[in-house]
Amino acid sequence: MEPDAPTTANDRLALALGLGPGIVLLLTALLTLADVIGRNLFDAPVPGATELTELALVAITFLLYPRVAWRDTHISVDLLDGFMGRAARRLQRVLAAVIGTLAFGALAWRIWILGERVTGYGDVTPYLRLPLGPVYYAMALLCGVTAAAYLARLALVIAAPRRLPDADAQDAKKGIE
Template identity: 40%
Template sequence: MTKGRDALLWLADALAGAMLVVLTALTFIDVVGRNIFDQPLIGSNELTEYSLALVTFLAYPVVAWKRQHIVVDLFDGISPRWLITLEKIVSDFLGAALFCILSYRLWLQALRLESYGDLTPQLSIPIFYAYFFMSVMSGVTALTFVLSAFAHRANEVSSEHVLDEVV
């Protein structure tokens, strides 16, 4: 299970990193085209928007699993260990609920855009593809938050027992 999970996390990281490289190259080509040849890259804004959506939503599950999201821990130094654990579990389930709502709303919007036949202005790329992707990745992120709550809690409990046995 952990090898499969690690492979999926690595794949999401690698895809997000590759998209960042593509985004950087796209921006470089567009800037050079604008400033040197007085000819911008056609559709660069649309490709940039798509790339940003891919990078962002590919990164969310990784951030959720590794708990790398922004956290304010003002009271962690004085709070008992059980309260910190409870806080992490509640925040995981809250994150899962929010991403479930986001996934549902994005799915509805994707269906609406598909029915309208909305396309990007210059390259005529269907917009609903990005919304379906964002919806699916939001669902994956919600699932990741739930799995994170159980997996990290199990790790914390097992490490507490190891500490008890050592002491």
């Protein structure tokens, strides 16, 4: 087995959740390369490249949220971690999962409502005339998936806190500082 091969179900899920944004990022880089070459060598930029890049950035961001939630790699300040005991750290993880679940659940609800409004208005991108409603619906669905990931994380933290390593422990195991 290769050293970087995923070994646990948690690792495999994290890898799967990272494939989508990675593919979109690669396609965005290729689009940007084609646009720059077309613009500079042939005086013919890729039509709508700016709009496609903007949509790709939205996709990358919202596709990454479930992975961040599942791996517990959201931004945190660890000023007090050295002073906190095991129970305090567990409480911190529980609170983070509860807040993440509620926040992304609320975002899913509100973005879905915006999607209905945008769809009703028939909003489209300025150049390519791509409908924006599906983008909002996808964002709402991914927020819902993120809320579900936080909820699953919460259940695991409560049920088996010792069996669920955080990202720092996983990185330390792999020798990443």
